[in-house]
Amino acid sequence: MEYKQTRLGYADALIALGKENEKVVVLDADVAKATLTEKFEAVFPERFFNCGVQEQNMLSAAAGLALEGFVPFASTFGVFATCRAGDQMRSSIAYPNLNVKIGVTHCGISTGGDGASHQSNEDIAMARTLPNMTVIVPGDYEEARMATLAAAKMQGPVYLRFGRDKYPVVPQIHNSFEIGKAKVLREGSDITIATTGIMVSEGLKAANELAGLGYSAEVIHFHTIKPLDSTAVISSARKTNAVVTAEEHSIIGGLGEAIAAVLGENHPCALRRVGVQDVFGESGQSDELLDKYGLRAGNIVKASLEILR
Structure with a gap:
């Protein structure tokens, strides 16, 4: 059985989107090596913004970019996006129904060695209660890639959830993707x-x-x-x-x-x-x-x- 990272599917899709649409931009909170958004940075450095360990500011910046017509993908770990920057996710993105895509990695118990502080087992609950927020949890690499492409095409805020580890590739879920x-x-x-x-x-x-x-x-x-x-x-x-x-x-x-x-x-x-x-x-x-x-x-x-x- 083949195993691949769902976060890699996210990163590969971002590069494809960057080639298709010059309005696609990526923000990260100083964890680009972990979220794999560094891959996008390598291809489109002028459209990548490392906001530092400031998740709240990152989501606020993403909201501003959306208001200016860009398609921002804000990336960090799931626990930081929902728990640390929950106010900005709610008031700056979901409430005004802005076209911000929040791509989070290191979700779930399989985050492993990082421990309880980083294992986001509550984030779906937090995200799905927000009006206007679409919540997507792909099953493997390919579905993560398709989900990211689909999220870019829809208007409105999207919460994309990915893991840290390598997970089984499941061909049965690759035929299509409709949000x-x-x-x-x-x-x-x-x-x-x-x-x-x-x-x-x-x-x-x-x-x-x-x-x-x-x-x-x-x-x-x-x-x-x-x-x-x-x-x-x-x-x-x-x-x-x-x-x-x-x-x-x-x-x-x-x-x-x-x-x-x-x-x-x-x-x-x-x-x-x-x-x-x-x-x-x-x-x-x-x-x-x-x-x-x-x-x-x-x-x-x-x-x-x-x-x-």
Whole structure:
């Protein structure tokens, strides 16, 4: 199996966008080597702005550039964009509905050795509550690349979420990309597995394991958390009457709760959420942390069997 960084997909897309549109500019908060926006800087130094360790000012500058007709991509770690610069994200970008793209990396427990201070397991919850904000969580390198290209084409603020590590390449999600449109990767009749981000590969593995136990699992990948594809949620739930969500994020405020809200209002049914529990992370290797915090196919299977048996 091939593994690639989602943040690399972001960086490669930025270069492609820079070649297509001279209005595309990139800002970073002194972490360009980590976010990989240094690649854009190498090609377009005159359109790259290192704002230093001043995330609040970076988002404010991005807002100003958007008002002047540019297409700014502001880049930093997820925890800094949402927790440190949350005021600017809300009041300077989302409230005036400006065309700013916020590309964040090092999200989720797989950030690894940087530890709890840098492992953003709460950022989806923070971003999706903001009016006007579109929230996208790609599943692998190629989808990250397509998501970045799509974000540039739409008008309005977008929160693009990427990880630090190398993650499995999932060819099933490469056929197309439409913001707000989920992808049905596998048809099933007994239970629905709803994934986002890097959990898509674990969701597909879980479906295979369940098939070996005699259960038919439908797998749907939600690369867009907001606007959520409610039609896909309701349609699948009416067929299976059982849903398990899987995300590399807290079970509070992310995909699981977004889907629970849709089901509660439209088709109440059995639901389990796989994700980081209401805890902070810790330092460790990415794979070790994904195991410890229950973000594996086996955890999805276990949650599914709690409903099916």
